Amino acid sequence: GAGVSQSPRYKVAKRGQDVALRCDPISGHVSLFWYQQALGQGPEFLTYFQNEAQLDKSGLPSDRFFAERPEGSVSTLKIQRTQQEDSAVYLCASSLGGTRTETQYFGPGTRLLVL
């Protein structure tokens, strides 16, 4: 079956521009996570959804970052007034339910470069 897909795969933005990154999780997956992976680092948690409810946004680095999942499937991560330090790969992951032991399936990521 189809895995997690993300679009665009690459995005170049000028500093100050707003960007929107899309994640299509595996169909039927309840949980959805966003992670940020800086160059040479491991992914770091940004936010978590269970269905349409955003249950944890403790990892969002600033109020310029906003995520939504209005119908409990597709999610969008929006970054307003992008800064150079926002340059990273943004990974989306989904899992079937909400238990801690479930496997998170990752998408290929969106590589964001802010100039």
Next chain:
Amino acid sequence: AQSVTQLGSHVSVSEGALVLLRCNYSSSVPPYLFWYVQYPNQGLQLLLKYTSAATLVKGINGFEAEFKKSETSFHLTKPSAHMSDAAEYFCAGMNYGGSQGNLIFGKGTKLSVKP
């Protein structure tokens, strides 16, 4: 707070040699631990996970990992390296402080396989 430490940002082995990638964790509760592999320009793929059942966990592609509570370790091994194993490997632990279990990743170890 939980943390995951991977020793060695780069490991190089010869084809056919033993692969050993080190991971240590800190956790005040029994951890759930994971190893993911990331190929260039791809998302993370789960290799194996420990969820407090058997301490020796077998994964895909011939990899296995042993959970050692006394050493707070979860090292990844493969008896004989193949060229296709060249990739970046991430150890991750479940974040019990998070709402539903986001992952905390190590910084990754890049594995090179020499012919």
